[in-house]
């Protein structure tokens with residue numbers, strides 16, 4: 135009998151219930167086995183590997199977000215696998231051993247195969263099974279050598295004889311989680327809380343009942359986003375080693391190559407895109423980026439960051455901004471860096487007037503010239519959408535009348551001038567394949583892991599709490615539109631999700647028309663929330679030329695789903711609570727941790743950055759950052 139025909143009768147158990155916490159916010163929406171590789175959940179790749187060896191009878195242990203897997207295989211539009219698939223709920227907190235034990239009645243009294251729903255390999259399953267049958271013990275584990283995290287140097291005395299960059303074989307053998315087990319193994323598992331890899335495997339080994347089948351070939355688990363990225367890369371290059379096709383196979387490609395209505399229905403329900411759209415976020419490591427990126431991940435986008443990481447060590451509170459990053463200056467980006475992305479959200483740059491005033495030529499280079507170069511490169515790379523983080527400061531020195539998107543620009547600072555210059559040139563690049571959208575953001579406020587203490591509301595609340603004074607540095611008469619950082623991110627998401635024709639070549643003021651305040655009114659609102667704090671004026675306070683009162687109705691009308699939800703009043707309460715929780719002090723408020731200008735100055739002072747704001751030694755940027763952090767800590 136061909137091995138494939140014997141295999142048809144054997145059951146395959148797959149554990150698919152874990153929490154997948156190391157995958158970040160992605161696995162809060164979908165269970166890890168449903169994470170997509172090449173248009174199919176990784177679980178389908180695992181099943182397909184077994185199907186290629188003739189296995190047809192699967193028992194899948196569900197847990198965390200198990201309903202998502204159930205819907206995929208049993209929903210009204212379930213995928214046609216040609217296999218028998220039993221789904222067994224094994225609890226969301228159960229350990230691996232507990233899950234296996236809970237499958238006992240579905241698996242019956244025969245030997246069975248066991249694997250995990252988040253690892254891929256090119257293990258020869260016929261050979262594995264044949265090996266198990268030769269030794270007559272209770273368990274066979276597949277031993278694999280994980281890919282090394284580092285390149286290997288082979289040394290003879292001090293001479294490097296050979297070098298291998300991150301070889302697949304790291305030297306040690308580990309549990310690769312492709313098992314063959316006899317039913318007696320259930321007796322080795324105590325209860326739900328037993329991890330299979332602990333007492334059961336230890337006792338099986340001690341009882342000489344555990345044998346290892348050595349697999350020297352490809353093996354990769356998917357525990358982290360970067361491992362996921364690696365697997366997707368292999369798939370997209372057509373080099374997926376886990377796609378095996380031995381002679382005993384019946385071809386059944388429904389699992390990997392056809393699109394089923396089920397995946398579409400599921401995608402719509404979980405808001406996972408059928409093919410994940412790839413978005414590059416420049417400046418993703420900043421104040422806005424740390425709120426935007428988790429939002430994009432949650433909406434199902436495949437996100438990559440690009441940032442020179444100027445504020446890498448400036449963390450205010452825990453972050454969920456965990457995505458692959460191209461550490462690069464936007465002045466150095468090439469067409470090659472941008473290939474394969476569907477959209478670019480451009481946040482990177484010098485982000486306020488004081489930074490822009492440091493060196494106006496440099497501000498034009500980064501905020502204007504590099505932005506246009508980036509857009510030209512994006513267009514050449516086939517990127518369809520380009521979302522520009524513009525600003526209402528382009529309206530600059532205006533009067534007290536309402537400003538709309540068609541009002542004249544009167545920027546008064548290098549920052550404002552550079553942002554204003556970008557806009558018409560960016561729109562000139564538009565065509566059928568390239569859609570730029572200009573989002574003119576109001577002044578942001580609110581809590582972010584990369585908090586900016588230099589933004590007016592964040593700053594005034596901080597001073598009020600640490601000094602008892604709401605300290606105005608101007609006469610407070612100038613108008614400012616305000617927007618919460620979360621609403622800013624929601625506006626970017628809504629723009630990205632909108633049909634092209636609604637946002638193509640459009641400019642939007644982003645904020646709420648009702649959320650325009652004079653700086654004095656902002657201070658009064660803070661005074662109401664913190665009655666013990668008194669409004670005061672700095673010694674040199676004079677009138678501020680930057681004065682703009684902005685109408686934001688167009689955005690709310692065209693993209694109602696992205697309409698702001700926050701009010702200044704609620705934002706002040708949020709800040710007060712966060713500052714109390716972190717024990718904000720005046721020293722912290724004025725430190726490099728939250729003040730962009732102070733941070734850049736300190737990096738210049740210690741020689742980490744050149745006057746052109748480039749890391750002096752690209753590879754040592756982290757070292758410099760650490761050194762600055764140390765120094766700041768010591769000073770504190």
Ligand SMILES: NC(=O)c1ccc[n+]([C@@H]2O[C@H](COP(=O)([O-])OP(=O)(O)OC[C@H]3O[C@@H](n4cnc5c(N)ncnc54)[C@H](O)[C@@H]3O)[C@@H](O)[C@H]2O)c1
Nearest residue numbers: 417419420421422442443444463464482483485523575578
């Ligand atoms: N926060 C606001 O109130 C506000 C309002 C209107 C517009 N904007 C715009 O939104 C964008 C994001 O603002 P933010 O508040 O998150 O700023 P931020 O300063 O917190 O973040 C900017 C990010 O860009 C990176 N960066 C700076 N120069 C770079 C370069 N040359 N190459 C690569 N990366 C570089 C930094 O490392 C940082 O991570 C900016 O373009 C800003 O002008 C912000």
